[in-house]
Amino acid sequence: MRLSEALRINQLSLAPDSRCKKVQLVCGFTPLHLGTFVEAYIRNRFPGERASIISGLFGDVEGNLKRASREEAQGAVVVMEWSDFDARLGLRSSAGCDSPILADILEHFPATISRLERGISELAGRMPTVVVAPTLPIPPLTHLPLAQSGSFELQLQYQMIGLLSKLCGIGGLKILNESMLASRSAFRDRRDVNLEFHAGFPYTTSHATALAELCVECLYPPIPKKGLITDLDETLWKGILGEAGPSGVSWSVESRSQAHALYQQLLASLAESGILIAVATKNDAALVREAFARRDMLLKETQVFPIESGWGAKSDSVARILRAWNLSAEDVVIVDDSPMELAEVTAKYPAIEGFRFPHNDAAEAVKLLSMLRARFAKTEVHAEDRLRLESLRNAPSINQTQSSGDPLDFLAGLDAKLTLKFGTAANDNRAFELVNKTSQFNLNGQRYTESEWQAVTNAPGAFLLTANYEDRFGPLGKIAVVVGRCLRNKLYVDIWVMSCRAFSRHIEYHVLERLFEKFGVDCIEFAFRPTERNGPLQEFFTRFFPHGLTAERFELSANVFMALRPTLFHEVTEVSHG
Amino acid sequence: MDNLSDRLVTCFGLVFPNLPLDEIPSAAAGNISDWDSIAQINLLSVIGEEFGIGIDFEQFEGATSFPALLDRLREINGRG
Numbered sequence: 001m002r003l004s005e006a007l008r009i010n011q012l013s014l015a016p017d018s019r020c021k022k023v024q025l026v027c028g029f030t031p032l033h034l035g036t037f038v039e040a041y042i043r044n045r046f047p048g049e050r051a052s053i054i055s056g057l058f059g060d061v062e063g064n065l066k067r068a069s070r071e072e073a074q075g076a077v078v079v080m081e082w083s084d085f086d087a088r089l090g091l092r093s094s095a096g097c098d099s100p101i102l103a104d105i106l107e108h109f110p111a112t113i114s115r116l117e118r119g120i121s122e123l124a125g126r127m128p129t130v131v132v133a134p135t136l137p138i139p140p141l142t143h144l145p146l147a148q149s150g151s152f153e154l155q156l157q158y159q160m161i162g163l164l165s166k167l168c169g170i171g172g173l174k175i176l177n178e179s180m181l182a183s184r185s186a187f188r189d190r191r192d193v194n195l196e197f198h199a200g201f202p203y204t205t206s207h208a209t210a211l212a213e214l215c216v217e218c219l220y221p222p223i224p225k226k227g228l229i230t231d232l233d234e235t236l237w238k239g240i241l242g243e244a245g246p247s248g249v250s251w252s253v254e255s256r257s258q259a260h261a262l263y264q265q266l267l268a269s270l271a272e273s274g275i276l277i278a279v280a281t282k283n284d285a286a287l288v289r290e291a292f293a294r295r296d297m298l299l300k301e302t303q304v305f306p307i308e309s310g311w312g313a314k315s316d317s318v319a320r321i322l323r324a325w326n327l328s329a330e331d332v333v334i335v336d337d338s339p340m341e342l343a344e345v346t347a348k349y350p351a352i353e354g355f356r357f358p359h360n361d362a363a364e365a366v367k368l369l370s371m372l373r374a375r376f377a378k379t380e381v382h383a384e385d386r387l388r389l390e391s392l393r394n395a396p397s398i399n400q401t402q403s404s405g406d407p408l409d410f411l412a413g414l415d416a417k418l419t420l421k422f423g424t425a426a427n428d429n430r431a432f433e434l435v436n437k438t439s440q441f442n443l444n445g446q447r448y449t450e451s452e453w454q455a456v457t458n459a460p461g462a463f464l465l466t467a468n469y470e471d472r473f474g475p476l477g478k479i480a481v482v483v484g485r486c487l488r489n490k491l492y493v494d495i496w497v498m499s500c501r502a503f504s505r506h507i508e509y510h511v512l513e514r515l516f517e518k519f520g521v522d523c524i525e526f527a528f529r530p531t532e533r534n535g536p537l538q539e540f541f542t543r544f545f546p547h548g549l550t551a552e553r554f555e556l557s558a559n560v561f562m563a564l565r566p567t568l569f570h571e572v573t574e575v576s577h578g
Numbered sequence: 579m580d581n582l583s584d585r586l587v588t589c590f591g592l593v594f595p596n597l598p599l600d601e602i603p604s605a606a607a608g609n610i611s612d613w614d615s616i617a618q619i620n621l622l623s624v625i626g627e628e629f630g631i632g633i634d635f636e637q638f639e640g641a642t643s644f645p646a647l648l649d650r651l652r653e654i655n656g657r658g
Binding site for chain 1: 635
């Protein structure tokens with residue numbers, strides 16, 4: 001992004017009541033263009049919202065950390081350069097660089113590190129924080145040849161790594177990935193000496209934009225995709241299965257098909273983290289099974305569901321996969337070596353992101369793997385992620401059982417156990433994740449940043465209810481979240497989501513029943529908003545409001561609920577704290 | 579107005595969005611309250627980007643009005 005483009009973005013007019021993301025930019029230099037770019041990238045990430053960047057005083061990163069900790073904001077970006085640890089490590093200082101000076105710098109360095117560690121920890125306890133380790137080189141202060149690393153530099157770097165390692169363990173704090181920054185901003189092009197001397201801003205525009213982009217990406221990571229559909233021939237492996245046979249396809253260095261091995265390895269790793277992997281291939285199903293039975297396959301058949309082998313249009317296979325997963329096209333990517341197949345699928349499903357597997361270009365294939373990793377990146381893997389595939393595999397037998405008899409008999413025979421927990425959001429990252437990724441059974445589709453989530457769950461009178469579910473088909477883990485407030489004998493529900501894997505089990509009725517019982521209220525007010533995708537939620541409420549939901553806030557009385565709710569069968573346990 | 583002048587007007591519009599277009603050619607630090615040292619750096623950076631030149635801040639020392647900046651740009655353009 002160019003500076004002029006950033007200024008244009010920041011000047012776009014917005015509705016007067018638009019939401020504002022307030023972000024602390026903590027640094028020891030004049031924030032200048034870095035602040036401009038951070039604002040622009042936040043506005044790009046959240047169209048229709050304002051961004052307010054708050055910065056501190058020049059040359060006082062420690063004081064700025066303290067001030068930032070006292071301010072209300074939705075996030076913080078802490079950018080440290082070597083001169084913040086000791087002014088003599090900056091170009092604006094000329095205090096000398098003889099041996100006693102260097103020794104003095106080393107002597108005082110640990111104390112500064114400790115103070116900054118305390119300041120950053122305190123800030124991260126208040127708001128989501130991104131920390132950037134020095135991005136500029138240490139000035140050449142020693143007598144050594146420039147090509148040689150010396151003890152002075154190494155000791156500084158060693159202590160810096162120590163600081164980052166300690167910070168890394170703090171919840172709510174993220175360390176910017178220097179390798180990723182280096183891939184976007186070359187080391188030699190980062191420093192603008194003239195601007196540093198003239199205005200106290202040390203970065204070139206190109207470095208400032210790269211740094212700002214990554215900081216915003218780190219502070220507000222994109223919502224990850226949920227499923228990947230892959231082709232087989234010249235994609236998952238090298239060769240054409242129908243021609244070479246199961247033993248003739250390959251994925252190894254020896255057979256010059258290592259990129260396919262790395263791709264399989266990536267898919268196996270994604271599957272382990274709860275990403276759904278499916279196959280859509282124009283192949284004979286028996287041959288595909290034989291190939292997957294090979295012991296050297298890095299992606300196991302058990303990690304893939306479903307496998308769609310056939311000769312019809314690929315978009316038809318994709319349709320069946322989306323149904324089996326109960327996902328929307330926008331949650332999914334497809335990888336295929338054939339541009340024609342990708343075009344056919346994306347013509348029918350424009351929301352699916354298609355990637356061509358460059359089977360004859362290993363370097364491009366490795367780039368693709370990085371892109372795919374980024375699409376599915378998540379900061380944490382929850383127990384529920386590992387349960388997802390199993391519950392989907394069981395879905396056909398559940399549906400079959402359900403359709404073959406009385407739905408109430410089916411529910412009664414599930415031996416279901418529902419565990420409801422009224423707790424705090426402090427350590428419940430799964431609840432936060434569920435709120436931000438659920439679209440279908442979602443009261444209003446509202447997404448939250450970490451700080452907004454903290455604010456809504458810590459509001460006066462607020463409660464957080466989560467539901468874990470298990471039946472004879474297996475556990476589903478934490479599948480529903482309700483956040484609301486009880487004020488003056490009235491219950492307000494602001495957030496209500498439920499995983500699509502938990503549909504058709506009447507869990508939603510159990511949840512409402514418990515809310516009425518627990519709070520003893522006569523009615524519940526819901527902060528509803530129709531979205532393109534929350535049809536299942538609206539359908540649930542038609543039982544109580546046969547003419548549909550017309551208002552954006554509506555009330556459901558306990559009398560109406562009790563009169564119209566179906567018979568409930570699950571064993572419900574409540575956990576009050578923790 | 580020539581092309582150089584038009585492009586400079588665009589730069590001013592980005593840094594001083596509240597300044598009416600017709601007032602830009604007579605703009606000077608003395609008559610625009612937003613024109614402080616930070617705005618000057620922003621303006622010079624945007625000019626550098628727009629005209630593809632590395633800004634030598636000393637060369638632009640004292641160029642705190644639209645006509646003065648236009649003169650410096652014409653000088654650079656003439657040399658280039």
